[in-house]
Amino acid sequence: MSVLVYVEQVDGKFKKSVFEAVSYAKAIADKQNSNLTAVSIGNVADAELKELGKYGAAKVLNVSNDQLKNFVNQAYAAVIAEAAKKENADVVVLSNSFSGKGLAPRIAVKLKAGLVDGAVELPQLDGGKFQVKKTAFSGKAFALTELTSAVKVIALNPNAFGVKENAADAAIETFSPEIKSTDLAAIVKEIVRATNKISLPDAELVVSAGRGLKGPENWGMIEELAALLGAATACSKPVSDADWRPHSEHVGQTGIAISPNLYIAIGISGAIQHLAGVSSSKVIVVINKDPEAPFFKVADYGIVGDAFEVVPKLIEALKAH
Ligand code: FAD
Secondary structure, three states: OEEEEEEOEEOOEEOHHHHHHHHHHHHHHHHOOOEEEEEEEOOOOHHHHHHHHHHOOOEEEEEOOHHHOOOOHHHHHHHHHHHHHHOOEEEEEEEOOHHHHHHHHHHHHHHOOEEEEEEOOOOEOHHHOOEEEEEEOOOOEEEEEEOOOOOEEEEEOOOOOOOOOOOOOOEEEEOOOOOOHHHHOOOOOOOOOOOOOOOHHHOOEEEEEOHHHOOHHHOHHHHHHHHHHOOEEEEOHHHHHOOOOOHHHEEOOOOEOOOOOEEEEEOOOOOHHHHHHHOOOOEEEEEEOOOOOHHHHHOOEEEEOOHHHHHHHHHHHHHOO
């Protein structure tokens, strides 16, 4: 028995959600008295791979193959499934990121495994059972799902577990599974990053705004507040539909689901479809001029007031510190 964790790289670097997935997988391996192996696909420097040991990986399978330089869903899933077979892994962990959401079910099918996506806690192993708490109904509830299959796949929600550091370097082993041409039928040739701002899915702090802002010309104060806090910016769906903000900032049921430590919602009503993507944030602050706005029901802190008065005051106060 062993645990395998897929470590997703972007431009040869690992994101915080990867260290979190490794820490989570290590905790499962410890519970089962088994070893943790990571599998990395793409061109990642040895120093980065070794660093995974810091979070608990004893070994890293390095799949460095030019055909897999960019993300290919089918082929990546096949490689991860092969790595799981090679390591005799009974648990496969990955981050419930954009690509993780596509990979997890494919890996589960290839391994005939049960799948829990959106896991928020370590598995409970009492009485020989394997139960994992996960978000359900678009984040409105939690479910405890029991996996009865021999192999289990778990996709961990970002920011649900935290990063835990161990000490050692990981050993690196080259892994070159055969890749079928059919798995390479659709290849992403190039990924161009639109901005170098803080990445929204990984952000610990998020400043988000909605239709209450009236128009794109008023986003200067949102950007300024976010920059002062070191936060990523987000928005509601109508805002991105109207092209006030890019679609990459749209959070909610049909956008990105995030779980930052702090979510500041400005001029957003708090419709259930919006809450579906943000309600697992640790602390929610709502600024809305309507005291009856539904968002206040789930807020930890609420300010009833006009965003055009409240936000400049917040900026002023932050600048004074
Ligand atoms: P509004 O509902 O127009 O709310 C604006 C808010 O701003 C109001 O509460 C108002 O009181 C406040 N306000 C106005 N002026 C000010 C001011 N000066 N200062 C402070 N507050 C002010 N929405 C999403 O966000 N994400 C999704 O993923 C999503 N998916 C959807 C999927 C489906 C199938 C459907 C049907 C809808 C979906 N929606 C989604 C849309 C959702 O139902 C809401 O319509 C949307 O979230 C409302 O956006 P909003 O709060 O920005 O705008």
